[in-house]
Amino acid sequence: MSQIQWLSDYDGGLQRAKQEKKPLLLDFFKNG
């Protein structure tokens, strides 16, 4: 199974997306 490498840091993710020239996939979830 290929695990998704989720980040929890939005700003860090955005920077990485810019560097890698990829779209950011922002997933909002609700606990419980």
Next chain:
Amino acid sequence: MTYPDIQVSEIINNYFVPVQVDIEKGDKLADRYQALWTPNVNVVNHREKPVYQAIGWLPPSEFAAMLHVGRGHFFLSRKKFSEAASIFDEVADKFPRSVYAPQALYFSGVGRYLQSHQADDLKQGWTRLQHLYPASEWAIKSRVF
């Protein structure tokens, strides 16, 4: 379960930088993206503009198609029209029964037109849409001609 699906996880790992935020803890971010309900998935470009949003649960095959449509919109937002059109065509080819296939054909036509500025490119794509998915919302929208 959608995220453990191997096709979905490979698409996400290969084509996106994935960030997960608790909607209650990240309420300012949720406000910015108008996220009121979950599941809520947003494709965001480098200018922090949301280019696609999907709300509600999807089974893995539909979620996979949706992710590619989101990619296509990302490339449209970057004015990489040919690349966008190719991605949209791939959705229609690989997921012909998906609810996202009609939208993919619509925006394939849009991408090709924006690249070429030739009305025939738009009409050709939309003719295929109208033929394959005549009752779809996107076929109805394409009947502007």
